[in-house]
Amino acid sequence: MPPAYIPLLLFFLLVLAFPVVTLIVLKYIRPGSGGGPPKFQPYEYGILPETSASRPYSTRFYIIAMLFMIFNVETVFLFPWAVLFRSWLAAHHAGFALIPMFVFLGILLVGYVWLYKKGAFDLAS
Amino acid sequence: MLHSILAFVQAWWVELLCALLIVLVVPLIAVYIALVERKFMADVQARPDPMRVGPHGLLQQIPDALKLLFKEDLIPANADQFIFWFAPVLSMTAALTSMGAVAFGPWFQVARDINIGLLFVVGVSALRPLGIILGGWASNNHYSIIGALRSTAQLISYETTAGFALVSGFLLAGTLNVRAIVEIQRTDQAWFVFLAPVGFFIYLIASIVETNREPFDLPETKSELVAGSIAEYGGFRWLLYFLAEYANRIVVASVGTTLFLGGWLRPFPNVRWLIWLDAAPTLLLAAVGAYCVFRAGKQPAREQSLFMWAVALACFVVAAIFALAAPFGHLPFELMHNGLYGAFWLLFKVSAYIYISMWLRFTLPRFRFDQFTRLGWHILIPLAVINVVGVSIALALSSEFGINRWVATFITTVAAIGAAMLLLHWNDKYSDAASAALLADSSVVEGTHAG
Amino acid sequence: MLDSVIFYFFAGMAIVSAVLMITRRNAIHSAIFLITTLLATAGIFLQLRAEFLFISQIILFVGGIMVLFIFVIILVRLDVPLPQVRWRTQKWIALLVALAVGMEAGVVLWFARKIPGQGLIFPNPAPADKLHPNTEELARSLFGSYLLPFEIASVLLLVAMVGAVVMAKKRTDA
Numbered sequence: 001m002p003p004a005y006i007p008l009l010l011f012f013l014l015v016l017a018f019p020v021v022t023l024i025v026l027k028y029i030r031p032g033s034g035g036g037p038p039k040f041q042p043y044e045y046g047i048l049p050e051t052s053a054s055r056p057y058s059t060r061f062y063i064i065a066m067l068f069m070i071f072n073v074e075t076v077f078l079f080p081w082a083v084l085f086r087s088w089l090a091a092h093h094a095g096f097a098l099i100p101m102f103v104f105l106g107i108l109l110v111g112y113v114w115l116y117k118k119g120a121f122d123l124a125s
Numbered sequence: 126m127l128h129s130i131l132a133f134v135q136a137w138w139v140e141l142l143c144a145l146l147i148v149l150v151v152p153l154i155a156v157y158i159a160l161v162e163r164k165f166m167a168d169v170q171a172r173p174d175p176m177r178v179g180p181h182g183l184l185q186q187i188p189d190a191l192k193l194l195f196k197e198d199l200i201p202a203n204a205d206q207f208i209f210w211f212a213p214v215l216s217m218t219a220a221l222t223s224m225g226a227v228a229f230g231p232w233f234q235v236a237r238d239i240n241i242g243l244l245f246v247v248g249v250s251a252l253r254p255l256g257i258i259l260g261g262w263a264s265n266n267h268y269s270i271i272g273a274l275r276s277t278a279q280l281i282s283y284e285t286t287a288g289f290a291l292v293s294g295f296l297l298a299g300t301l302n303v304r305a306i307v308e309i310q311r312t313d314q315a316w317f318v319f320l321a322p323v324g325f326f327i328y329l330i331a332s333i334v335e336t337n338r339e340p341f342d343l344p345e346t347k348s349e350l351v352a353g354s355i356a357e358y359g360g361f362r363w364l365l366y367f368l369a370e371y372a373n374r375i376v377v378a379s380v381g382t383t384l385f386l387g388g389w390l391r392p393f394p395n396v397r398w399l400i401w402l403d404a405a406p407t408l409l410l411a412a413v414g415a416y417c418v419f420r421a422g423k424q425p426a427r428e429q430s431l432f433m434w435a436v437a438l439a440c441f442v443v444a445a446i447f448a449l450a451a452p453f454g455h456l457p458f459e460l461m462h463n464g465l466y467g468a469f470w471l472l473f474k475v476s477a478y479i480y481i482s483m484w485l486r487f488t489l490p491r492f493r494f495d496q497f498t499r500l501g502w503h504i505l506i507p508l509a510v511i512n513v514v515g516v517s518i519a520l521a522l523s524s525e526f527g528i529n530r531w532v533a534t535f536i537t538t539v540a541a542i543g544a545a546m547l548l549l550h551w552n553d554k555y556s557d558a559a560s561a562a563l564l565a566d567s568s569v570v571e572g573t574h575a576g
Numbered sequence: 577m578l579d580s581v582i583f584y585f586f587a588g589m590a591i592v593s594a595v596l597m598i599t600r601r602n603a604i605h606s607a608i609f610l611i612t613t614l615l616a617t618a619g620i621f622l623q624l625r626a627e628f629l630f631i632s633q634i635i636l637f638v639g640g641i642m643v644l645f646i647f648v649i650i651l652v653r654l655d656v657p658l659p660q661v662r663w664r665t666q667k668w669i670a671l672l673v674a675l676a677v678g679m680e681a682g683v684v685l686w687f688a689r690k691i692p693g694q695g696l697i698f699p700n701p702a703p704a705d706k707l708h709p710n711t712e713e714l715a716r717s718l719f720g721s722y723l724l725p726f727e728i729a730s731v732l733l734l735v736a737m738v739g740a741v742v743m744a745k746k747r748t749d750a
Contacts, residue, residue: 001578001582002239002622002627004236004237004239005236005239005622006137006578007137007144007235007236008225010144011222011235014144015221015222016214018148019213019217023214023362026194026361030195030198057274057651059651059744061651062644063741064278065643065644065648066644066741066744067502067737067740068282070736070737071285071506072284072285072288072636073729073733074285075288075289076288077726077729078289078513080711080714080718082296083300084299085296085517086299086524087299089520089525094521097517098517098518100719102514104727107731108730108733108734109510110734111737112507114737115741116555118745119559121498121502122499205605207608208605240711241630241711245631248631248632251634251639251640254643255639255642258646259604259608277647301711
């Protein structure tokens with residue numbers, strides 16, 4: 001592991017330990033509590049819940065998650081390109097810098113326009 | 126074994142100190158940002174702010190936090206114990222770990238000079254939606270799950286937008302290393318906000334959405350979904366979510382500041398005759414100290430008066446430290462100068478960023494859920510991609526054809542704004558058509574439409 | 577020495593998480609252990625000094641695909657433990673297949689042991705300190721030798737976009 005990441009790893013372990021330790025410590029120093037079963041029912045504005053949480057949810061969420069995934073991959077492809085862009089310009093490869101990525105973005109633009117027309121981004125209906 | 130550990134600590138003590146400071150100080154800063162927000166909100170809404178606890182209400186958040194620590198820890202029946210326990214911890218861990226790669230000055234960062242710098246921050250922030258959706262699901266509550274789904278949908282829609290906006294910044298920087306990004310802004314003599322203003326604007330909006338602030342906080346509004354996905358979390362667990370949210374605000378503000386606003390550079394770092402701006406931190410702190418002395422006499426209670434004197438003393442001491450670190454050109458003053466002044470300017474800009482987002486919170490009405498999904502997918506994503514294309518063309522024009530980079534930036538910014546107008550126009554036409562179609566579909570109006 | 581400690585930490589975490597993932601009854605618990613497995617794999621990428629792969633694993637896999645998995649589990653209500661339909665001989669077939677795969681893996685590892693250099697394909701790898709920065713290196717090969725696969729990747733993403741919406745809409749409209 002590159003040496004610069006070791007403090008980061010230790011930092012991550014420290015950050016992970018902080019809420020865990022606090023939760024465990026607080027469990028023992030908290031004052032006790034009373035009250036019976038009604039206290040533990042799910043909160044629904046004071047109305048007693050009738051069914052367990054199993055109502056059907058809209059499939060729009062699935063579409064949004066899939067599209068997010070795809071555009072996220074596009075973003076990750078853009079990061080290495082952005083990092084080397086200026087060095088390509090400095091080496092006078094401007095066309096090589098721009099054209100491949102524009103082709104990539106163009107193909108995805110076609111997809112995006114189709115999704116727009118199809119109404120895939122609509123969460124209302 | 127012990128010898129190698131000692132050698133390691135000696136080589137990396139700045140980073141380890143920074144790590145410790147972040148874990149200890151950031152929760153405190155987060156609660157104080159909440160206090161500033163309460164005071165600002167009261168000012169905007171023309172009502173009194175917390176003034177009783179401590180002088181001027183400055184100690185208000187401490188009893189609030191202590192109260193939360195000792196509140197009863199209620200786990201609802203049929204809730205998933207393991208995930209109920211794990212989700213707030215995940216949120217908090219993701220928020221604080223992403224601060225690891227943020228540089229609070231040329232010498233203060235936990236991950237020194239890592240190759241992927243700012244991308245590490247962005248990447249670990251991608252764990253944010255997981256904490257929310259797991260928390261919502263674990264509560265075994267209809268409204269929590271719906272709130273969690275909506276909140277996550279909102280976050281993921283704008284995460285790509287933020288990524289594209291950051292790409293335009295990375296194009297200008299040519300590197301992901303945090304320290305190098307700020308150095309390039311110094312040598313290029315322009316903050317990237319001036320070279321990619323549309324990118325900064327999109328990132329500002331996306332970061333406000335990412336941290337669930339008004340006007341985009343429908344998934345967690347008090348009147349709609351009772352705090353949505355975190356409805357069943359009380360006491361310390363809620364405090365973890367709260368700290369995670371405010372730490373996220375600091376993180377996105379730091380990323381925006383580092384990439385677009387010049388990080389820890391003072392305004393006009395290369396202009397010699399503006400070097401008197403270096404005295405600004407000292408003067409500012411001395412002015413705050415003087416104000417505290419002035420107000421100390423007017424406090425109603427003696428303890429509050431004493432506390433004000435203590436705050437004034439602290440301000441003067443810190444101002445003296447800053448004055449000592451003035452550029453004498455010798456170590457360790459040089460180190461102090463770079464570190465302290467840099468940290469001051471960075472925190473100043475981060476505070477300005479957070480202040481702007483608070484300002485937007487108190488003045489704009491809330492977006493409806495489908496309105497901001499449309500804003501994200503129909504307008505901001507294409508605009509962000511157009512912005513990336515524009516910035517790359519501007520860079521290519523200025524390097525290949527010798528066009529002045531400001532002219533090229535101006536042309537591409539105008540083109541991007543034109544594209545934004547077109548996108549807004551198309552979106553309006555589209556949403557009118559969609560609403561008309563919805564109204565024509567009688568099953569929706571009568572409420573028999575499924576889903 | 578520290579390198580191998582860190583490697584064993586991440587590898588152990590990956591194996592334990594993977595075993596826990598396949599033995600849980602609740603789908604969301606499995607998803608959580610898949611998250612920890614992926615994070616451990618990302619750690620191993622980091623150990624190999626592939627920093628950009630480490631962070632793209634976190635952004636894409638954990639931040640994207642796992643969110644999608646959890647969405648689907650919630651939407652399709654797979655989180656409710658369902659009674660499983662089982663063949664009676666399922667256990668024995670599973671045991672047989674697991675033994676076969678395990679033996680195969682063991683044989684391959686045993687023969688790899690005998691190669692001098694412990695199975696390294698490149699006999700003279702560059703020392704870790706002198707590697708080029710990973711992001712730049714990756715970008716150079718992506719836009720250099722692998723330009724065509726890069727463009728084909730965009731077509732693949734287009735296909736995925738269209739496919740997702742067509743499949744989901746068919747269910748909504750039906």
